[in-house]
Amino acid sequence: MAARVSSTVPTMTSAHPTPAAAPIAPSPSRAARQAEVVQALLQHLPAHALLWHSEDTTPYECDGLTAYRQRPLVVALPETTEQVQALLQACHRLAVPVVARGAGTGLSGGALPHALGVTLSLARFNQILTMDPRSRTAVVQCGVRNLAISEAAAPYGLYYAPDPSSQIACTIGGNVAENSGGVHCLKYGLTLHNVLQVRGFTAAGEAVTFGSTALDAPGYDLLAAVVGSEGMLAVVTEVTVKLIPQPQLARCIMASFDDMRKAGDAVANVIAAGIIPAGLEMMDKPMTAAVEDFVHAGYDLSAEAILLCESDGTPEEVEEEMGRMSAVLRAAGATAIAVSQNEAERLRFWSGRKNAFPASGRISPDYMCMDSTIPRKRLADILLAIQEMEKKYQLRCANVFHAGDGNLHPLILFDANDPDQLHRCELFGADILETSVAMGGTITGEHGVGIEKLSSMCVQFSAEENAQMLALKAAFDPAGLLNPGKVIPTLHRCAEYGKMLVRGGQIKHPDLPRF
Numbered sequence: 158m159a160a161r162v163s164s165t166v167p168t169m170t171s172a173h174p175t176p177a178a179a180p181i182a183p184s185p186s187r188a189a190r191q192a193e194v195v196q197a198l199l200q201h202l203p204a205h206a207l208l209w210h211s212e213d214t215t216p217y218e219c220d221g222l223t224a225y226r227q228r229p230l231v232v233a234l235p236e237t238t239e240q241v242q243a244l245l246q247a248c249h250r251l252a253v254p255v256v257a258r259g260a261g262t263g264l265s266g267g268a269l270p271h272a273l274g275v276t277l278s279l280a281r282f283n284q285i286l287t288m289d290p291r292s293r294t295a296v297v298q299c300g301v302r303n304l305a306i307s308e309a310a311a312p313y314g315l316y317y318a319p320d321p322s323s324q325i326a327c328t329i330g331g332n333v334a335e336n337s338g339g340v341h342c343l344k345y346g347l348t349l350h351n352v353l354q355v356r357g358f359t360a361a362g363e364a365v366t367f368g369s370t371a372l373d374a375p376g377y378d379l380l381a382a383v384v385g386s387e388g389m390l391a392v393v394t395e396v397t398v399k400l401i402p403q404p405q406l407a408r409c410i411m412a413s414f415d416d417m418r419k420a421g422d423a424v425a426n427v428i429a430a431g432i433i434p435a436g437l438e439m440m441d442k443p444m445t446a447a448v449e450d451f452v453h454a455g456y457d458l459s460a461e462a463i464l465l466c467e468s469d470g471t472p473e474e475v476e477e478e479m480g481r482m483s484a485v486l487r488a489a490g491a492t493a494i495a496v497s498q499n500e501a502e503r504l505r506f507w508s509g510r511k512n513a514f515p516a517s518g519r520i521s522p523d524y525m526c527m528d529s530t531i532p533r534k535r536l537a538d539i540l541l542a543i544q545e546m547e548k549k550y551q552l553r554c555a556n557v558f559h560a561g562d563g564n565l566h567p568l569i570l571f572d573a574n575d576p577d578q579l580h581r582c583e584l585f586g587a588d589i590l591e592t593s594v595a596m597g598g599t600i601t602g603e604h605g606v607g608i609e610k611l612s613s614m615c616v617q618f619s620a621e622e623n624a625q626m627l628a629l630k631a632a633f634d635p636a637g638l639l640n641p642g643k644v645i646p647t648l649h650r651c652a653e654y655g656k657m658l659v660r661g662g663q664i665k666h667p668d669l670p671r672f
């Protein structure tokens with residue numbers, strides 16, 4: 158990551174630290190607890206698989222949400238599933254919290270350590286166990302990198318479709334935990350739609366299997382419960398993924414717009430025309446300027462917004478779909494349309510989009526990446542509302558996002574060394590999330606809740622709904638040891654935040670805007 162990525166926690170940094178985020182000063186009791194846990198784990202793991210000195214555990218103190226840091230009590234790097242199981246059983250016996258960790262690229266603080274807990278790194282689970290081109294599946298260990306699956310499948314003409322921009326580093330275990338998406342998920346689905354079976358262990362060390370290698374599994378669909386559960390229900394060790402054939406051809410349209418509303422409406426019009434592009438992404442002017450300086454993708458710097466719109470399939474399918482997409486974009490007011498003429502040019506169009514986050518480091522010392530979703534027809538409304546918020550909070554914001562999915566990624570630009578800017582940035586972020594909810598959207602599309610959006614969960618869900626989510630967690634983890642303090646806010650927190658939502662889709666809190 159070129160820039161420091163941080164994110165919004167409106168009330169957490171100062172007044173209301175979460176238990177997981179609260180800094181713990183070294184104390185005799187902490188040292189004693191550490192010794193007790195290390196001794197217990199040494200019964201099951203070799204010494205080289207355990208880290209507890211601060212110089213060894215500091216690299217694990219945060220994920221991609223670097224504004225919040227906490228050194229764990231112990232870091233464990235097991236090498237076998239037997240060791241994972243034994244570790245979980247030992248931690249359960251001693252009531253030690255456990256936080257699973259993949260590559261640590263998460264943007265919502267999901268892998269932030271617990272001060273008195275074990276960070277369970279799955280980095281050594283990096284083997285592709287089977288690759289079966291006949292069933293178009295692969296069985297992979299949880300620490301395998303997303304891109305490594307497609308690289309291994311490429312000789313068979315296959316690939317794994319979900320493609321987060323972090324795919325060079327992030328792990329399939331992290332993808333399962335966050336239900337990660339990417340540019341091509343509009344057409345091919347999120348992680349949930351591309352995995353068949355997930356195996357792992359509960360907090361108590363009981364082996365569990367979710368889904369099956371067939372297309373359906375008996376009983377409740379617990380695969381859908383564990384995918385996106387942010388490491389709260391089980392530690393994932395093995396994933397069976399679906400592979401799909403590489404398309405014969407892919408081409409990309411780059412369309413320029415002189416007006417944000419026209420660009421937003423064009424996205425809705427493409428989908429309304431019955432077209433599901435392989436990717437449909439949007440960037441606003443500040444973002445294209447930052448990116449163009451960085452990768453020279455050939456973007457139109459005079460445009461208020463550009464859309465990248467991809468078609469894939471057979472040459473005939475692509476030609477037909479490109480024609481229809483171009484017609485819709487022109488009718489929506491595109492001022493210029495460029496079509497990739499070869500694979501190198503297509504990759505150049507995408508290079509800017511894929512490098513947008515790091516490119517932000519060129520225009521600001523820090524940025525805060527938001528992740529709300531919005532119904533497509535409201536895209537223009539939220540973008541214009543964000544422009545008003547820039548004036549209100551006196552901070553700039555650059556937008557780059559999965560427009561076809563209605564999944565925003567506003568990058569609020571600020572300087573974390575200025576406490577006032579950080580404060581305004583947090584308020585700005587919370588405003589975007591809550592405005593998205595008020596417009597019929599959600600507080601997260603793919604980056605998860607983690608610690609970042611705990612307070613905003615009070616806006617998205619009622620107390621009863623949050624209680625049901627806690628009940629589901631308790632069914633898997635009655636002692637509350639797996640990734641505690643994340644994702645589901647307590648009633649107390651919501652009361653302190655002062656925003657208790659939601660009846661019949663109506664925001665109840667008097668301070669929230671109506672749209």
Ligand SMILES: Cc1cc2nc3c(=O)[nH]c(=O)nc-3n(C[C@H](O)[C@H](O)[C@H](O)COP(=O)(O)OP(=O)(O)OC[C@H]3O[C@@H](n4cnc5c(N)ncnc54)[C@H](O)[C@@H]3O)c2cc1C
Nearest residue numbers: 259260261262263267322323328330331334337338388393
């Ligand atoms: C530059 C950049 C671009 C990004 N682009 C995208 C994008 O396009 N789309 C997208 O969806 N995300 C994106 N992300 C976010 C991030 O890469 C994803 O959330 C990713 O899935 C995290 O994987 P990880 O291995 O790094 O998990 P970590 O960050 O280590 O962990 C994430 C969460 O998963 C849990 N977890 C990890 N492994 C396991 C396991 N084996 N069992 C149980 N729980 C586990 C952790 O406890 C934590 O709650 C981006 C991040 C960066 C920095």
